Amino acid sequence: MADLSYNFAGIKSPNPFWLASAPPTDKEYNVVRAFEAGWGGVVWKTLGEDPPVVNVSSRYGAVQLNGQRMMGFSNIELITDRPLDVNLQEIARVKKNWPDRAVVVSLMVPCEEEPWRKILKKVEDTGADGVELNFGCPHGMSERGMGSAVGQVPEYVEMVTRWCKEHSDMPVIVKLTPNITDIRTAARAAVRGGADAVSLINTINSIVSVDLDQMAPTPIVDGKGAHAGYCGPAVKPIALNMVAEIARDPECKGIPVSGIGGIANWRDGAEFMALGCGTVQVCTAAMHYGFRIVDDMITGLSNWMDEKGYKSIDDFRSMAVPNVANWNELNMNYDIKALINQDLCIKCGLCHIACEDTSHQAITTARVDGARRYEVIDKECVGCNLCMLACPVDDCITMVEVDNGKPYMNWNQDPRNPFSTAAE
Amino acid sequence: MSDIAAGRLSGEELAENFADIHPPLDARTAHIEASRCYFCYDAPCMEACPTGIDIPSFIRKIATGNVRGSAIDILEENIMGGACARVCPTEVLCEGACVRTAQEGKPVTIGALQRFATDDMMARGEQPFERADATGRKVAIIGAGPAGLAAAHRLAQLGHECEVFEALPKSGGLNEYGIADYKVVDDFAQKEVRFILGIGGITVQNGKALGRDIQLGDLRNRYDAVFIGGGLGAVQALGLEGERIEGVFNAVDYIADLRQTKDKGTLAIGRRVVVIGGGSTAIDIAVKSKRLGAEDVTIVYRRGAEAMSATAKEQEFAQVNGVKIKHWMRPAAILSDGGAVSGIEFEYTKQGADGKLTGTGEKARLAADMVFKAIGQVFVPDPVSGTAAQLELKNGRIAVDDSYATSLEGVYAGGDCIDGNIGLTVAAVQDGKLAAHAINDYLAKK
Numbered sequence: 001m002a003d004l005s006y007n008f009a010g011i012k013s014p015n016p017f018w019l020a021s022a023p024p025t026d027k028e029y030n031v032v033r034a035f036e037a038g039w040g041g042v043v044w045k046t047l048g049e050d051p052p053v054v055n056v057s058s059r060y061g062a063v064q065l066n067g068q069r070m071m072g073f074s075n076i077e078l079i080t081d082r083p084l085d086v087n088l089q090e091i092a093r094v095k096k097n098w099p100d101r102a103v104v105v106s107l108m109v110p111c112e113e114e115p116w117r118k119i120l121k122k123v124e125d126t127g128a129d130g131v132e133l134n135f136g137c138p139h140g141m142s143e144r145g146m147g148s149a150v151g152q153v154p155e156y157v158e159m160v161t162r163w164c165k166e167h168s169d170m171p172v173i174v175k176l177t178p179n180i181t182d183i184r185t186a187a188r189a190a191v192r193g194g195a196d197a198v199s200l201i202n203t204i205n206s207i208v209s210v211d212l213d214q215m216a217p218t219p220i221v222d223g224k225g226a227h228a229g230y231c232g233p234a235v236k237p238i239a240l241n242m243v244a245e246i247a248r249d250p251e252c253k254g255i256p257v258s259g260i261g262g263i264a265n266w267r268d269g270a271e272f273m274a275l276g277c278g279t280v281q282v283c284t285a286a287m288h289y290g291f292r293i294v295d296d297m298i299t300g301l302s303n304w305m306d307e308k309g310y311k312s313i314d315d316f317r318s319m320a321v322p323n324v325a326n327w328n329e330l331n332m333n334y335d336i337k338a339l340i341n342q343d344l345c346i347k348c349g350l351c352h353i354a355c356e357d358t359s360h361q362a363i364t365t366a367r368v369d370g371a372r373r374y375e376v377i378d379k380e381c382v383g384c385n386l387c388m389l390a391c392p393v394d395d396c397i398t399m400v401e402v403d404n405g406k407p408y409m410n411w412n413q414d415p416r417n418p419f420s421t422a423a424e
Numbered sequence: 425m426s427d428i429a430a431g432r433l434s435g436e437e438l439a440e441n442f443a444d445i446h447p448p449l450d451a452r453t454a455h456i457e458a459s460r461c462y463f464c465y466d467a468p469c470m471e472a473c474p475t476g477i478d479i480p481s482f483i484r485k486i487a488t489g490n491v492r493g494s495a496i497d498i499l500e501e502n503i504m505g506g507a508c509a510r511v512c513p514t515e516v517l518c519e520g521a522c523v524r525t526a527q528e529g530k531p532v533t534i535g536a537l538q539r540f541a542t543d544d545m546m547a548r549g550e551q552p553f554e555r556a557d558a559t560g561r562k563v564a565i566i567g568a569g570p571a572g573l574a575a576a577h578r579l580a581q582l583g584h585e586c587e588v589f590e591a592l593p594k595s596g597g598l599n600e601y602g603i604a605d606y607k608v609v610d611d612f613a614q615k616e617v618r619f620i621l622g623i624g625g626i627t628v629q630n631g632k633a634l635g636r637d638i639q640l641g642d643l644r645n646r647y648d649a650v651f652i653g654g655g656l657g658a659v660q661a662l663g664l665e666g667e668r669i670e671g672v673f674n675a676v677d678y679i680a681d682l683r684q685t686k687d688k689g690t691l692a693i694g695r696r697v698v699v700i701g702g703g704s705t706a707i708d709i710a711v712k713s714k715r716l717g718a719e720d721v722t723i724v725y726r727r728g729a730e731a732m733s734a735t736a737k738e739q740e741f742a743q744v745n746g747v748k749i750k751h752w753m754r755p756a757a758i759l760s761d762g763g764a765v766s767g768i769e770f771e772y773t774k775q776g777a778d779g780k781l782t783g784t785g786e787k788a789r790l791a792a793d794m795v796f797k798a799i800g801q802v803f804v805p806d807p808v809s810g811t812a813a814q815l816e817l818k819n820g821r822i823a824v825d826d827s828y829a830t831s832l833e834g835v836y837a838g839g840d841c842i843d844g845n846i847g848l849t850v851a852a853v854q855d856g857k858l859a860a861h862a863i864n865d866y867l868a869k870k
Binding site: 350 | 459463468527
């Protein structure tokens with residue numbers, strides 16, 4: 001059996017599946033239930049200074065897709081609204097009772113050294129395994145000069161990270177906001193500040209929907225709504241890209257990454273790990289289905305690793321990173337054509353109409369003995385994949401490589417590129 | 425003695441047995457089901473619909489919450505979209521052609537979605553179609569069934585006035601008198617008639633039968649055009665001695681009575697029932713017998729299951745209702761006891777190499793308290809041929825050309841009474857709709 005345990009920047013956990021800092025980790029009761037269900041660790045919902053914040057009623061919104069609930073999820077909830085001491089006592093008790101699990105504490109205090117020094121000391125006293133600096137929340141706290149208001153300014157990220165490393169021996173994870181043009185600038189700042197790890201992504205600024213009767217963005221609080229933090233399955237592609245950007249950036253120096261963003265099952269987790277993550281954090285899926293989803297995450301990842309012959313997470317972690325390239329490194333001579341398996345075709349015509357209306361007019365429609373038949377015109381097919389993606393039948397349309405005998409040639413070498421070395 | 429009795433089941437049991445067999449989809453279920461539609465290009469379902477409804481379009485509109493637009497997509501091709509959603513054998517039409525049937529054996533439930541959209545429109549109490557400017561032309565329509573009402577609605581929409589003559593006291597045709605109760609609950613047929621008439625410009629005279637109260641020649645003189653949608657008038661006879669003895673019924677007559685009887689507990693049904701036939705009517709009467717409390721119900725059909733005109737789904741429906749289906753047997757004699765039927769003697773049959781059915785000579789008897797004949801209906805031409813001998817028939821029904829014109833100028837026909845009609849509500853509606861356009865073209869040139 002594969003070994004799922006992981007040592008993430010000095011924080012040990014029996015498996016790489018952590019609950020992200022969010023409502024599911026707001027108090028002892030929830031966290032104990034999560035540990036009982038098998039989660040490897042938690043990042044406790046963000047602590048701040050007393051007096052605690054006050055939350056509004058009506059906090060979450062969602063994107064539903066074809067009956068599937070919560071494809072995307074949003075919230076306008078702030079950090080913990082419970083007194084600091086209550087949280088600290090519970091954290092200490094949980095860590096004592098669950099010594100093998102990772103207990104990381106998320107923090108957010110004003111951008112001054114003293115508040116950070118004070119709260120770090122208190123967290124250290126709980127016996128927690130590390131801290132995560134919440135530089136990500138895009139709503140509510142950012143208007144108070146915290147959360148993403150810090151994360152969007154690399155100099156602040158570096159400064160606060162440095163304070164934390166100076167005033168604490170605990171591993172420091174910097175949680176990054178995606179609401180920024182280039183994620184690498186914030187990640188590099190964290191590295192410069194001495195961070196032990198980064199975690200990403202925090203939620204994305206969003207309005208998930210507009211209620212056309214009330215004419216207000218959702219979630220609606222007494223007729224009005226505010227921009228909200230977006231997460232859930234819909235944001236996973238954005239998160240994967242940002243994780244990959246950090247993983248392949250030399251200036252980030254291979255800093256450990258904890259992946260966050262739409263992870264709902266073991267496969268999602270494995271994808272983040274393939275792009276360099278040592279642990280992954282989950283929130284929306286747990287808020288949708290409860291903590292028991294971790295069982296599939298653990299057994300699914302373990303079974304897949306066994307099949308592939310990976311003994312530990314580091315055996316496959318980062319394996320996809322070298323294959324994340326810049327566009328101008330791609331092979332211009334690579335040539336694929338769509339191939340329709342006529343035996344599997346169910347005659348829906350979607351390949352034809354997608355290609356005909358929106359692409360390259362490379363799929364013909366005809367009736368053969370009364371039956372619909374769709375065929376690819378190889379000469380017109382540019383190998384874009386659209387028909388394969390639109391086709392509702394698995395493996396009915398495949399993209400087949402044409403052996404054109406041509407060698408690898410990227411755009412920099414391509415004579416069609418006016419600036420290529422070959423054109424000179 | 426034969427055991428035929430009313431009130432075999434309690435009122436509660438009967439209410440349950442004659443309740444809606446396919447309860448409507450709620451909004452969320454409809455949305456999810458609609459999302460299963462692939463929105464095919466050149467969709468096979470659309471081609472399989474006799475009325476050519478743009479099925480992918482109406483389903484997509486359900487998925488997006490544009491339910492009114494969805495209903496209009498349906499109703500502009502098929503004004504009886506509500507009835508058809510309930511009674512069409514979708515398994516051999518749209519749903520049979522659905523690409524998901526090919527892919528996974530589970531079609532999008534197009535019929536249920538069509539009902540969702542059309543129910544929504546009828547609940548609005550709105551007539552979504554407007555009439556064109558009045559043309560001053562008047563068209564007589566014979567029969568207020570699916571063909572006649574579809575023709576009337578489209579003609580009214582095109583600006584003509586319509587006068588509909590219906591022999592029976594209620595309009596709706598077989599939707600009112602023939603379709604199983606549990607497919608059209610809550611007086612749906614009458615609600616749909618009111619919806620159709622809601623467009624205006626249509627008057628209906630019930631109790632007016634062609635040949636008895638009205639004459640074709642007279643109608644031709646008084647109206648600018650005539651449409652005949654009178655359905656079939658009589659029932660095929662078995663050709664056996666004793667067909668008219670007590671306990672032997674025409675299934676369609678019994679079904680009509682059953683539809684018009686509010687308190688099903690007053691209907692007498694046999695303990696042992698034998699149904700002869702292999703079509704939808706045979707299935708209907710067998711299931712209804714069972715649901716009225718008959719103990720043993722057997723359908724006897726002279727060929728194999730695949731030759732039955734009832735679809736496989738209908739046969740299965742009968743079987744899960746406890747009906748036994750016996751194949752390769754044909755009736756040889758009706759047995760009686762004291763003037764009432766006591767059973768039927770059957771002869772086993774086989775199909776020869778030439779496809780012809782022959783008796784094997786071997787016989788079997790089935791005891792029966794009640795026998796239903798459900799071996800098809802025939803067109804009774806007397807009312808039309810008697811009054812106007814020139815109206816040509818073909819294969820025993822009215823002959824029409826591609827534009828539904830009969831051999832008499834200005835007289836059009838559609839529905840079950842014309843040659844080539846496949847005997848479905850949806851086909852009758854299509855006939856009526858297309859005939860209306862043909863009449864419109866004819867009137868424009870006249």
